[in-house]
Amino acid sequence: MRTEFVDFHCHLDLYPDLKGAIAECEARQTATLAVTTTPKAFPRNRQLASNSEFVHAGLGLHPQLVSERANELSLFEQLLPETRYIGEVGLDAGPRHYRSFEQQRAVFRSILYLCAQAGDKILSVHSVRSAKHVLDLVEEYLPADRGKVVLHWFTGTMSEVRRGVQLGCYFSVNERMLSSLKGRRILCEIPSDRLLTETDGPFVKKSNLPVRPGDVQPALIEMAKIKNIDIKILQDCLLKNLRDIAPPL
Ligand SMILES: [Zn+2]
Numbered sequence: 001m002r003t004e005f006v007d008f009h010c011h012l013d014l015y016p017d018l019k020g021a022i023a024e025c026e027a028r029q030t031a032t033l034a035v036t037t038t039p040k041a042f043p044r045n046r047q048l049a050s051n052s053e054f055v056h057a058g059l060g061l062h063p064q065l066v067s068e069r070a071n072e073l074s075l076f077e078q079l080l081p082e083t084r085y086i087g088e089v090g091l092d093a094g095p096r097h098y099r100s101f102e103q104q105r106a107v108f109r110s111i112l113y114l115c116a117q118a119g120d121k122i123l124s125v126h127s128v129r130s131a132k133h134v135l136d137l138v139e140e141y142l143p144a145d146r147g148k149v150v151l152h153w154f155t156g157t158m159s160e161v162r163r164g165v166q167l168g169c170y171f172s173v174n175e176r177m178l179s180s181l182k183g184r185r186i187l188c189e190i191p192s193d194r195l196l197t198e199t200d201g202p203f204v205k206k207s208n209l210p211v212r213p214g215d216v217q218p219a220l221i222e223m224a225k226i227k228n229i230d231i232k233i234l235q236d237c238l239l240k241n242l243r244d245i246a247p248p249l
Contacts, residue, residue, distance in 0.1 A: 001053065004029040005235070006242050007214045008172040009087065009124050009152040009198035011035055012055065013045055021213040022048060022055045030054060030214030031242060035087040035124050037062035039075040046083065054214075056246075058087035063126055066107050067100035073107055077114055084246070086115060087124025088152070091137075094128050105133065112141035121147045122246050124172065131156025135163050144168030148245045153177060153200060154186060161189040170245060172198035175211065175219040184226050192229065192237050193244075 005028060012021040012034040025032040034049055035058045036042050045057035059079050061072060080086075089111050091104050115121040123142075127134040131154065138149050150170040154161065155177075164171070171190045174197070177183035187195075197219045202210030220238070224231040 001026075001029055003031045003054065003239060003242075005214065005216050005220070006030065006196050006238050007032040007199050007216050008150055008196040008242075009033060009035055009174075010201050010213050011037070011088075011203065012213055013041055014202050015210070015213060018045070018048055022052050024212055025214035026052060026054050028214040030216060032056070032214050033058050033085055033087065033124055036060040037065055037088060038069050039072045039079055042079055042083075056085050057083065058085040058124060059083050060086070060088040060124075061107060061111065062088050063090050063092040063100075063104045063108070063128075064097050066104045067097075070103055070107055073110060076111065080114055080118055080121075084120060084122055085124075086111070086121050087150075088126055089123060090126030090152075091130035091134050092126060092128045093130040093133070097128075101130075105137070108134075109137055109141060112137055112147075116142045116146040119146055123147060123149050124152050125149055127151060127154060127156065129155075131160040131164075135160060135167060135169075138169070139167055150196060150245070152198060155182070156186075158185065158189050161186055165191060165194055170194045170196055170241065172196040173219060173223060174198045174200045174204055175206070175216075175222065176200070176204045178219065178222045178226065187223060187226055192227065192234065193241060195223070196238055196241055197223070 197216035
């Protein structure tokens with residue numbers, strides 16, 4: 001079956017039924033990156049996704065969990081050779097997680113370093129209130145020829161968007177981001193050849209219910225409107241971007 005859409009950041013394993021969530025992405029013909037939040041969660045995700053043409057599991061260590069799970073970094077390193085897809089990783093300097101920020105930086109630095117050494121990894125990166133720090137570390141530890149960085153739900157400044165573009169980063173944009181003026185301005189600043197869609201389900205909600213896995217069509221429609229591009233052209237462009245960063249996905 002042909003790939004029609006891209007959901008480059010979805011927590012499939014946080015829906016009540018992981019198998020069902022994978023089946024939904026397949027039914028929607030959506031190439032999906034199933035991000036995980038701890039290395040321990042990766043094997044089950046990978047196993048269930050292994051028969052799917054559309055879903056790929058990412059090996060993650062979420063910045064919001066670093067204070068409790070930093071000791072899983074060794075498991076992360078052990079599992080790294082088994083996948084090209086990494087995420088969710090990154091930094092979070094929001095008020096609830098600021099206390100662990102130095103520890104998060106140390107973990108993220110190690111992850112970038114390990115990915116650069118291994119080569120050919122594709123990372124989905126969280127950067128809440130920490131765009132500058134994320135970009136500094138990416139610049140220092142993971143140059144564009146050693147791996148691909150996709151900045152998920154980016155909320156930095158316009159100059160940070162441009163800096164990300166210069167560093168070779170891609171951006172995955174969800175429906176919720178486009179409901180704010182700032183999110184729409186960020187979208188306008190991202191060149192079309194660096195764009196992807198995501199749901200960030202089940203965290204993004206619609207009428208109080210989590211968005212469905214792989215349901216990126218509302219985001220795509222809104223993006224086409226805001227960027228004033230024909231929707232079919234934008235859809236093809238996102239599929240081309242996906243092939244550029246991740247040929248078999
Ligand atoms: Zn996420």
